[in-house]
Amino acid sequence: MRVRLEQIRKTFGSVVANAGVDLELRPGEVVALLGENAAGKSTLMKCLYGYVRPDSGAFYVDDQRVEIASPRVARGLGIGMVFQETSSIGALSVRENLALGAPRAPFWSRTRSRVVEQSLEQLRTLAPELDPRSAARDLSSGERQLLELAKVLGREPRLLILDEPTSLLTRPEAERLWAHVRTMATAGHSVVMITHKLEDVAQAADRVVVMRAGQVVHESREVCDRAALLQAMLGESAAAVRTESQPKSSPRTAAARSCARGVSAAAGTARIEDVCFELRAGEVLGIAGVTGNGQELLARVLAGVVRPRSGQLRLDDTELSLDDPQVRSAIAYVPDQPRQQGCAQDLSVLVNLAALQVPQWPVLSRRRFGRDQAAELLERFDVRPRDLDRPAGTLSGGNLQKLVVARELSRSPRLIVVCFPTLGLDVRAARHILDELLAQAHAGAALVWISEELDPLLEHADQIAVMYRGRLRGPIAAASATRAQIGAWMTGVSEAALGASA
Amino acid sequence: MRVQLTASGLGVRAVAAPPKQRRTFPRLRSRALNTSATTAIIFAAFSSAFFWAIGQSPIRLFAALYDGVLGSGFAFSETLVKAAPILLCSLATALPARVGLISVGGEGQLAIGAIGGTALVLSAGDRLGWLTLPAMLLSAALAGAAYGAVPGLLRAQLRVNETISTLLLNYIAAPCVDYLVYGRWKDPDSLGWPSTIAFPDAARLPTYFDTRIHLGLFLGLFAVLAAWFFATRTRSGLILDLLRSSPELMQRAGVSWARRTVVLLALGGACAGIAGIAEASVIEGRLQSGVGAGAGYSGFLVAFLARGRLLAILPCAWIVASLAAAGDNLQLSAGLPSSIVYVLQGFLFAAALIAQHRSAEAAA
Numbered sequence: 003m004r005v006r007l008e009q010i011r012k013t014f015g016s017v018v019a020n021a022g023v024d025l026e027l028r029p030g031e032v033v034a035l036l037g038e039n040a041a042g043k044s045t046l047m048k049c050l051y052g053y054v055r056p057d058s059g060a061f062y063v064d065d066q067r068v069e070i071a072s073p074r075v076a077r078g079l080g081i082g083m084v085f086q087e088t089s090s091i092g093a094l095s096v097r098e099n100l101a102l103g104a105p106r107a108p109f110w111s112r113t114r115s116r117v118v119e120q121s122l123e124q125l126r127t128l129a130p131e132l133d134p135r136s137a138a139r140d141l142s143s144g145e146r147q148l149l150e151l152a153k154v155l156g157r158e159p160r161l162l163i164l165d166e167p168t169s170l171l172t173r174p175e176a177e178r179l180w181a182h183v184r185t186m187a188t189a190g191h192s193v194v195m196i197t198h199k200l201e202d203v204a205q206a207a208d209r210v211v212v213m214r215a216g217q218v219v220h221e222s223r224e225v226c227d228r229a230a231l232l233q234a235m236l237g238e239s240a241a242a243v244r245t246e247s248q249p250k251s252s253p254r255t256a257a258a259r260s261c262a263r264g265v266s267a268a269a270g271t272a273r274i275e276d277v278c279f280e281l282r283a284g285e286v287l288g289i290a291g292v293t294g295n296g297q298e299l300l301a302r303v304l305a306g307v308v309r310p311r312s313g314q315l316r317l318d319d320t321e322l323s324l325d326d327p328q329v330r331s332a333i334a335y336v337p338d339q340p341r342q343q344g345c346a347q348d349l350s351v352l353v354n355l356a357a358l359q360v361p362q363w364p365v366l367s368r369r370r371f372g373r374d375q376a377a378e379l380l381e382r383f384d385v386r387p388r389d390l391d392r393p394a395g396t397l398s399g400g401n402l403q404k405l406v407v408a409r410e411l412s413r414s415p416r417l418i419v420v421c422f423p424t425l426g427l428d429v430r431a432a433r434h435i436l437d438e439l440l441a442q443a444h445a446g447a448a449l450v451w452i453s454e455e456l457d458p459l460l461e462h463a464d465q466i467a468v469m470y471r472g473r474l475r476g477p478i479a480a481a482s483a484t485r486a487q488i489g490a491w492m493t494g495v496s497e498a499a500l501g502a503s504a
Numbered sequence: 505m506r507v508q509l510t511a512s513g514l515g516v517r518a519v520a521a522p523p524k525q526r527r528t529f530p531r532l533r534s535r536a537l538n539t540s541a542t543t544a545i546i547f548a549a550f551s552s553a554f555f556w557a558i559g560q561s562p563i564r565l566f567a568a569l570y571d572g573v574l575g576s577g578f579a580f581s582e583t584l585v586k587a588a589p590i591l592l593c594s595l596a597t598a599l600p601a602r603v604g605l606i607s608v609g610g611e612g613q614l615a616i617g618a619i620g621g622t623a624l625v626l627s628a629g630d631r632l633g634w635l636t637l638p639a640m641l642l643s644a645a646l647a648g649a650a651y652g653a654v655p656g657l658l659r660a661q662l663r664v665n666e667t668i669s670t671l672l673l674n675y676i677a678a679p680c681v682d683y684l685v686y687g688r689w690k691d692p693d694s695l696g697w698p699s700t701i702a703f704p705d706a707a708r709l710p711t712y713f714d715t716r717i718h719l720g721l722f723l724g725l726f727a728v729l730a731a732w733f734f735a736t737r738t739r740s741g742l743i744l745d746l747l748r749s750s751p752e753l754m755q756r757a758g759v760s761w762a763r764r765t766v767v768l769l770a771l772g773g774a775c776a777g778i779a780g781i782a783e784a785s786v787i788e789g790r791l792q793s794g795v796g797a798g799a800g801y802s803g804f805l806v807a808f809l810a811r812g813r814l815l816a817i818l819p820c821a822w823i824v825a826s827l828a829a830a831g832d833n834l835q836l837s838a839g840l841p842s843s844i845v846y847v848l849q850g851f852l853f854a855a856a857l858i859a860q861h862r863s864a865e866a867a868a
Binding site: 305306307324325327330333335337343344345346347348349353357358359360361363364365366 | 750758
């Protein structure tokens with residue numbers, strides 16, 4: 003089945019996910035769709051699967067223009083997609099889950115059981131040790147992902163789309179998956195693999211398409227050229243682009259403002275291990291990495307919200323602990339989910355701005371206290387609307403983010419920990435927040451900045467580190483950092499392997 | 505506003521109200537009034553259907569309600585007498601709800617408070633003179649507070665769900681009363697009736713206006729008003745709101761959620777404990793099995809109906825007490841069993857749930 007995507011464009015609000023993408027998928031070919039997070043890979047494929055409607059553009063199947071209005075239409079055309087999130091029901095057996103995934107059919111028809119048998123057959127080759135009678139909740143996360151794949155394979159799709167198929171798989175499972183994908187291609191089916199792992203590309207793909215910022219930036223059949231792929235994935239120049247735009251005015255003292263030595267912590271499923279860094283006053287530490295590698299936990303530990311299991315955290319010459327009021331008022335923290343973690347949604351904007359100072363208020367003055375100061379903050383950070391009495395939860399995402407940043411920066415902190423501070427902001431607001439953060443750094447605060455976007459980190463940070471599976475790689479001086487090395491850290495490729503193939 | 509039987513508290517507003525919109529057709533201004541009216545209508549429908557089903561005229565219910573509440577001065581005062589423990593016990597739920605906890609422990613704390621107060625009366629006898637009364641109240645409050653602090657500590661230290669633990673502790677408290685009144689505290693002259701000896705006059709709460717209205721009612725009124733002032737007018741009340749809404753933010757301000765959890769549950773327990781000793785001291789004159797007659801659960805119902813608005817506890821307690829009074833009336837006039845009170849309370853609870861759900865849907 004030959005599928006052609008023409009000028010697919012999709013925007014979410016002001017965010018452009020796909021900016022007019024052209025792509026051709028040929029029968030018997032495995033295409034790897036490579037790119038950083040939020041490069042638009044998944045959105046593009048969700049458009050093709052009818053899960054997301056594109057704003058404009060057209061799809062052609064065997065040179066016939068088709069309208070893909072829903073996943074059902076896509077499945078009718080022979081397109082199948084396996085999502086990253088699994089949808090199996092824990093209490094049901096593997097077999098029952100497969101039956102749920104089978105298409106609707108009247109009870110006398112054999113279609114369902116045929117599809118289920120087919121799925122089971124496929125599952126047997128993908129995961130030979132898996133007992134179809136076992137309950138889905140007892141499966142490993144990798145097996146559950148393979149179960150999703152088997153559901154789709156049961157319908158015998160002619161075009162199979164896999165979203166990050168190997169992210170949860172063990173090595174042998176991944177190898178079986180690659181082999182399976184190759185077999186499908188030999189049988190004349192097409193496969194699209196969305197991934198950010200170079201290994202997937204090298205092992206299974208015929209052709210690689212690299213997307214960045216909603217556009218296809220690179221297309222080649224050289225699936226093993228790691229260096230070229232990394233370069234295409236992360237940006238044009240593999241050299242460090244660092245602009246010393248503003249001279250650092252604050253005197254750098256030799257003593258560390260904030261430092262971590264061998265810090266380990268665990269909360270829920272997240273864990274961080276043996277994190278070390280040293281940050282002087284006025285310095286910016288940029289932490290890159292793909293979401294879900296422990297960044298959020300690291301931020302919470304650095305902000306003092308979660309106590310580390312072992313290791314040492316210091317702020318100037320005291321131990322970093324929220325029990326110490328001096329330390330408490332010296333830390334600014336913008337969590338990754340400001341709506342859930344950073345504000346009291348049902349309380350007013352005024353109370354939210356003052357929240358951290360409320361314990362110091364006089365006992366009986368809760369109505370008028372701090373109003374002028376709060377109004378000034380709204381003005382300075384351009385929080386709209388400028389209404390102090392509105393519940394904070396009614397603000398839009400971007401304005402809520404500004405509100406949280408405004409509160410955190412209003413206390414002239416010594417240590418600032420920010421997670422994705424410009425997420426959901428338009429360009430102007432993002433610029434403004436960045437300027438405020440950097441101004442605080444110039445005034446002598448140490449800034450730990452966790453982000454998924456590499457460019458601003460490279461531009462503004464003094465040190466760069468990468469979180470990968472709970473461990474901090476680096477930090478290294480940003481001036482000597484290369485995109486290739488950071489990319490290798492982010493994707494878990496060891497430097498040796500990178501050197502060997504480059 | 506949204507119905508909350510969730511961790512965010514008993515109907516304490518946890519979801520921001522949408523900005524006000526101009527309506528083409530005028531509706532009832534206040535959503536609270538609207539919800540109350542809906543609750544009343546649904547309750548009337550449910551209970552009428554029930555009465556019809558058991559072969560009674562629904563008119564009888566409303567006649568009994570009227571007679572039992574406003575029929576005479578005596579009826580009115582008796583409703584207030586019933587309202588006193590309910591008022592106090594509603595705080596056992598409403599106070600922890602300020603930080604988003606759901607406590608059902610009023611019933612058990614009431615019983616333990618009654619034990620605590622009785623223990624003092626029995627051991628001190630007449631020796632304390634006029635000090636007996638305040639000492640008895642204090643002892644009851646401390647016992648209730650201690651019993652309330654248990655689920656607080658379990659929650660704060662071990663993350664045991666406070667709704668479950670308070671509920672289960674109720675089932676421990678009631679047999680404790682039984683153990684004492686059937687056993688070592690049993691009055692030898694009571695001819696087998698399981699109760700302690702009658703309290704001495706010094707241990708009787710004062711009554712007023714030639715009715716059975718007693719000090720407990722005024723303590724309850726005072727406690728509710730004080731709680732309201734504390735929650736809405738002081739810094740600490742604001743801190744509790746912040747804790748309920750965003751514990752992590754308050755952790756960063758150095759505010760301990762654990763400590764306030766224990767303190768609020770203990771304060772609620774103290775209120776319920778006072779309700780318990782008031783019932784034993786004035787209404788029954790002695791500690792006996794089944795002290796309080798369900799006032800703890802009625803208090804939960806009141807806190808639920810008031811939905812985090814502390815002042816609304818006052819009318820709600822009066823309404824729930826009216827139902828109890830009507831139930832007594834129906835026992836006499838229609839020959840219905842005493843459990844009719846619980847049936848009516850259940851209908852009221854269900855009606856409030858439905859009305860609040862409707863109101864939440866309308867808001868969304």
